[in-house]
Every structure is written in structure tokens, then in C-alpha cells.
Amino acid sequence: MSETAHEPRNKIAHEPKSTFSQEIAAQPGGEYIRKCIQCGLCTASCMVANYTDKYRPRKMVQKILIGEREEVLSSELPWLCMTCRLCEERCQEGVSLAEIFHVVRDIAAREGHIPKVFKDTVNLVMKDGWLLKGSYTDFEQDDRTSLGLDPDLNWNEEFMKKVKARYFGKEPVEGGEQE
Template identity: 40%
Template sequence: MAGLDVLMERGVALDFIKEISTIPGGEEIVQCIQCGTCSGCCPASFMMDYTPRHLVAMIRAGLREEVLSSQAIWLCTSCYTCTYRCPMGIKITDIMYALKRIALRSGKYPRGLKVEKLSKEFVNMINRYGRNHEAELVFRFAMKNPFKSIKDIPLGWSLFSHGKLPLMPEKIKDVNKIKTMIQKAEEVGGL
């Protein structure tokens, strides 16, 4: 990991970078050229406090608390456009998933977001369908405060018009296998 050696020479706090480097695909984060392609193609970047490019720079600068407290990691729609278009092959979406897990474990997520409730709803949905159904998840949260949700209509429309927010849930063939996996993950503290 030559990139880590360079950062070490500069005196950057490496604990967070090393933590990210253990994530499959995370070791590539030091190769980021800060071109901004990830931020430019992200359908949710206009709502984020830090764009994906900024988050990568913050990770490389060792700003663990700021990254984990960011709303951006929770607003990632997991469309994988950034990962697909990254000229350096950095798996940004996978890193976002990992950042969510680290944030939940350390309790460093933004307090304004209903992160724990969202996480539980997500797991319930996986138990029901075997996969996430974003439209239902968004609807459940939007109905709790419909007036506040009006501002999110442009994001919802953008996702829907790009085929990233299907209206009908797709159910996998053997949901019980997924339920068993989730139970085992919960038993070992993985969720």
C-alpha cells in the first residue's frame, strides 16, 4: 500500500484510513485523484452536507468524527453510479455501506436523522422481501411528517425517472434463507 506510506510520511492520522482499508475495495481509497466524477454523477449529492469526493478527502485526512457524523453517508442511494464511473475503480458505494456500519457501531451518526429506526425498518423489509424496497421505505418515513417531506420530492422524482426507485417490490425466491442469515448476523452482533 504505497499510498498509505506517503500519507504516513506526511503525518496524517492513519487509524481511520487503515480502518477503511480493511473494507473490501477500501484499500483503493488512497488512489483517489479527486476528479469529482463521483460527486458529479451522484443523484443525491445536492442534498448531502459533503459530496462523495469531499468524504474521500476527509477520510484521507483522517477526519473520522466528521465523516461518521455526516448526513452524506445516509443519503447515498446505493445506485453504484459513482463506483461504475470512477476512473480509479474505487468502490465508493461499498465504502458508504461500511461507513454506515462503523457509524452505527460507534454511535457517531447525525442526531437529526432517524438512523436506528431506518436501520430497523430496512432489516424488517429484508426479512419481508429478501431485499430492500426503497419506495416503501421512503413512503413509511415520509408519512410520519408529510409537510417536511415535500422538499424531498425532487430527489424522489430524480431517482424514479432514472429507474432507481421502482414502485412495486420484488421478492426473492427463498426469503427464509435471508431471514436465517439476518438472525445469525444479529446473534454475532453484525447488525
């Protein structure tokens, strides 16, 4: 049977040796770590890697494979994956870095390694439901009025109180932690 461009050559290329890579591989989505042959096509395809030299998906996978657990989990780099899946589209082995990095972020979050910028963003939205509340201008208010909508955007604060009560049971405390 011949292979197609959509069918990966390796079903499983190797069994990861480090305990960290085995921990990743044991999670749903983390099994893709077994297929990576470290070719670097993911980094060459990555929009984020093209924007900044510090984000290199291949190097992050390499660090997972050799067991640099604390360095990977405490880094902000796994959080920079935009899950565009462009690397996955181009990978000859069918590796899904988005899935691998989702597992890494899940472990990191459970262990309290969430970059401050992400905590701050969540706290900002949880405060009143707006990410960029200060960016709304009089023009938006005029547009809302012309459409017959309430120009006052403060209604979202009441909505957020209901969301917090329903899903969190109480308002989150500063820092995003529950008491």
C-alpha cells in the same frame, strides 16, 4: 498491454497516511480509498449530490484521507449514499464509493453513530412490519378483497412477533437497542 475503459489505470495510487484512512483501507471494500485521486467525477455523477449541496462524495473521501474520523462518523452524509454505483461506473480509477461508505457506516454503527431518522425507520418497521401502514387506504382494501385476499392488514403484526422472536430472541426496546 493497453488499458480499456473498464480497467482502472491505477491498481493502487497511494497508501493513505491518516490512521482513519488506514482503518478504512484495512476493511473489505475499504481498499478502494487507496485509488481515489480526488478528481470529483464521483460528485458530478451523483444523483444525491445533484439534489442537495450538502452531500459531496469527493469531500467525504477527502475528510477520510486527512483523518477527520469523528466528523465523518458522526455525520449523516455517509448514510445518504444510495449505492446506485453510478460514480463507480464513471470513475477512471475504479473507486467504489458505495463500498467505502459501507465500511464507514459499519464503523459508525458499531460506535453508535446512527442517524435518528434511520433508527426511527427501523423501529417503525420492527413495530408491526409496515413502513407506511397509515398510507393504506380503503381502495387497497377493496383491491385485496377483489383479489380474494384478506383486507385486514393486521396479520403482519403476528408475523413480526415471530420474526423478532426468531432473530432477536425478544422484542427490541425503544430506541432500537437491546437490553
